[in-house]
Amino acid sequence: MAQRGQRQSGATRTAPRTQRRARDVDNEGIIPVLARAVREVEAAAQRGRVRPAGRTKFQVVALLVREERARIKADGTSSEAQRAEQLKRLDGIATILAKTAARDTSLLALLGEDAVIPESARSLRREMLEAAGIEQAPEEDAPAEAAAGPAAATERRVVPQSVVSRQLANPFLAPDFASAVQHRPRTGRLASWELLGPLFRSFEYGGDSSCMDLPDPTSVRVPGGRELMRHQAQVVAAAASGHRTFLLADEPGLGKTAQALLAAQAADAYPLLAVVPNVVKANWAHEAELWTPGHPATVVHGDGHTMDGFADIVVVNYEVLDRHVGWLGDLGFKGMVVDEAHFIKNKSSQRSQHVLQLSERIRARTMRPLLMALTGTPLINDIEDFRAIWQFLGWIDEKKPRAELMASLDETGLTPADSGFYAAARASVIDLGIVRRRKVDVASDIPDRRIADLPVELDDEAGRSIRAAEQELARRLVSRYEMALATRTSGATVEGIDHDLVRRVAGWEREEAAKAKAGENVFGVMRRIGQAKAGLAADYAAQLARSVGKVVFFAKHVDVMDAAEETFARRGLRYASIRGDQTPKVRQKNIDAFVGDPEVAVVVCSLTAAGVGLNLQVASNVVLAELSWTDAEQTQAIDRVHRIGQGDPVTAWRIIAAQTIDGKIAQLIDSKAGLAARALDGSDEEVSSSADVQLEALVALLTDALSTSG
Structure with a gap:
């Protein structure tokens, strides 16, 4: 009896230790930290609009989920089952983020590739990583615009020790006596103009x-x-x-x-x-x-x-x-x-x-x-x-x-x-x-380039939702126009559509949309179009890679890049990725992989992070999955490929969602392409130097809606 009791007692002690080890594994690392944080943000969203502290937490959780997903996928030390389980837990966190953003759509702006990451978010990220017991890399460069003001900027100023050493080695700058010759301001006949x-x-x-x-x-x-x-x-x-x-x-x-x-x-x-x-x-x-x-x-x-x-x-x-x-x-x-x-x-x-x-x-x-x-x-x-x-x-x-x-x-x-x-x-x-x-003038050996629009039909639920969102936006514009018309005090009347009023209404809408950057406005609609096109654009890029060789894939938003990479992975295509949140070492490693490894078929690039300073001329085909708001950004992306040393004609395939505002915006971008040509290249092309694509898109949407209703 005593022995049986001892064995039972030992069994009783052993079971909790096993359970405790399992719980410890579940609670190790960053995932449980993210799970607790995302539940807190979800609870805040259920109570009403998320406050600034909650918005910061939402953004940091999204960033760390993205980083952890990439780490797990690249982890060769874990088994397939372990990776699948971790990715499943991250998907659960991502689902809560999505539901929370659906409650407060202003949170979507925090997920953009070009979203500003303030110092408060960087600080919280460090705290979460510390709580997870993760050793952190050296702090990344913080945006200058995140400064709270001149005083805060002054407090952050530093003098590297090696600069101090240089100054001590040569404390007196060599004087430039010529600089003492000051040009006196001229007071000629143009002084009053x-x-x-x-x-x-x-x-x-x-x-x-x-x-x-x-x-x-x-x-x-x-x-x-x-x-x-x-x-x-x-x-x-x-x-x-x-x-x-x-x-x-x-x-x-x-x-x-x-x-x-x-x-x-x-x-x-x-x-x-x-x-x-x-x-x-x-x-x-x-x-x-x-x-x-x-x-x-x-x-x-x-x-x-x-x-x-x-x-x-x-x-x-x-x-x-x-x-x-x-x-x-x-x-x-x-x-x-x-x-x-x-x-x-x-x-x-x-x-x-x-x-x-x-x-x-x-x-x-x-x-x-x-x-x-x-x-x-x-x-x-x-x-x-x-x-x-x-x-x-x-x-x-x-x-x-x-x-x-x-x-x-x-x-x-x-x-x-x-x-x-x-x-x-x-x-x-x-x-x-x-x-x-x-x-064309100084490097005639560079082959021609062309931009080819590839319309795609969004005939699924996402497409219907986008068209409904466009219609709702058009209805709101018409309502504002009619209200402004009804409350006009000047007494002026215009036959048909008052185009001056149309532009004012479009301007009001654009100003409000620029502040919100989410919801059923022109920015939100364009983002949803990009999400809906992501899989189709990636499919086309995959076909190109199979038939003509390496392809450069550009997108504006992180979720579009994520969807494209998942498509390439399913199709068995190796890809590299160039994003704004990468360290310089990781970024260069991915560039080298695309340029030097014949097995890496596609490089998935952020428009904002990879649109300048890269030489990707190993490819001659570019897929633009999302439209930029400026021709300049589009040109910069294409010219990662169309540059000195390129031996093949370059084609940029611009994916356009048919029967949506996407097509109109593509036309507006093209109409602005002549600004630099007119100002700098001697072109006679007529363009408006201050035309704004976002404004003009809203003008077109409202004008079409008024014409249809009339």
Whole structure:
């Protein structure tokens, strides 16, 4: 009896230990942390609109679910059954996220590839990973726009230790006595004229191609047996002859990075500062090693702990300028390059303010520094996209042209009241350093490209839901139009449709939609269209890969990329992925896999994260699964393939959802494609320089609805 009792007692103790181990396994890692968090957000949504803290938690859970899913799929140490069980638990969390977003549709905006990840979200992510016992990688670069204000930005500023060492080694910057010669402001006959508006309009009117006179190319020694093309050598020769400001606006794919690096070498503009998008900063260091190996480059990551403060070339991304703008302005740079300079077109953004501040401080320290703005798409929405770029280059200030441009305008003998002023003013600006060459003119060996629209029918439940959402949006627009018409106090009457009122109503709707970015508005409808097209677009890309070789697949939203990758996996196609949340090392690994591994058939790219700075010319077919809002973004994506070195004709297959607003938006994007051509390439194509695709799409939707109802 005693022995039996002891055995029973032992059994009683053993069973709980087994159960406890099972429970411990279930409660290990990040999944249980995410499960608890998502239940809290779900409960908040059931009580009403989710508050800011809950929205942050929703976004972080979605990010970590995405990361954990990718980790599990790549985990070769777990069994198939273990991976399936973990993925099943993640699917449960994802389902709760989806149901929560259905209750509060404003949460959908937090799932976008281009959604801002504030510092509060980054902090919560760190806390969740710590709670899961996961060792964290070094902190990623935080967006500058997440700053709470000037005081917060100042508090975050850092000075890397290697920079301190450089300053201690040489505490006195070599004075540039030439900089003491100050150009006095001219008080000529144009002093009382408002000139910036006419200067911008001079490009709106078009004219000859926009390229300054460039010298004949000189022989440029390039290491490793590489050769410069003639158009590249011309810019280097201009820098060698003393020209110091360039808006290098060559079409994408014509080698602007190499031109900038070699121009800096020709001008001896060291130390050189390069401000670039985060996704290309590693590539800049690589290009510097190729083209100017005698001038070491360093990349600033995060707080700059790993940078070399004694390097000749300092590469920093826009997102961390707020931390480093202090010491960068004091280092004594003799040159500054801003890559993808259209990123600074919004002068109210912190990134623009920091870039302009740095260029001012460099000009104050150095007489005639080398300043270069690089962009293949300098104009995106409006001719005034030039403003911040010209100010960075020192051609204008906040209110008027600076001395050199003012002197040139004065020499024309014309005023904005004279008919010949605009052509002369345009020439004056171009002579300051606008360099624009087209592929067809300077790289005739690059094959042609074409954009082919591929309509697809959405005849399932998703398609019916999208059409119903469009109809609801149209009904709301009509209702607002009729209400505005009924409450009009001016007494004016218009026969038929009042098109001025239509535009005002569309403008009201667009403003509200831009704030919400979710729900039954134009943004929500377009996102749903993208989701519905995802599988069809991926199927077509898979067919292309089987028949013609490697394919580049572009999408705007993460869920569309996820759906495409699942389709490729089901079809047995190997793929690589380029996304905004990847570390530079992972990103480069995926690029190398697509470019170098013949078995990797497709690369799935984010429009925002992979649309610049990549060379994917190993492929000649591009699938655009979702439409961009600008022709510039679409062009940048295609030009990852259509560039120097491409040997085959390039085709971009644009997937269009038939019988939806998708087709109209494609037409509007194409109608805006002439802005840069008209302003810079001498095209006579008539375009509206300030047309807004979102606004025009709503105008078309409302006009069609009124015509039908009438």
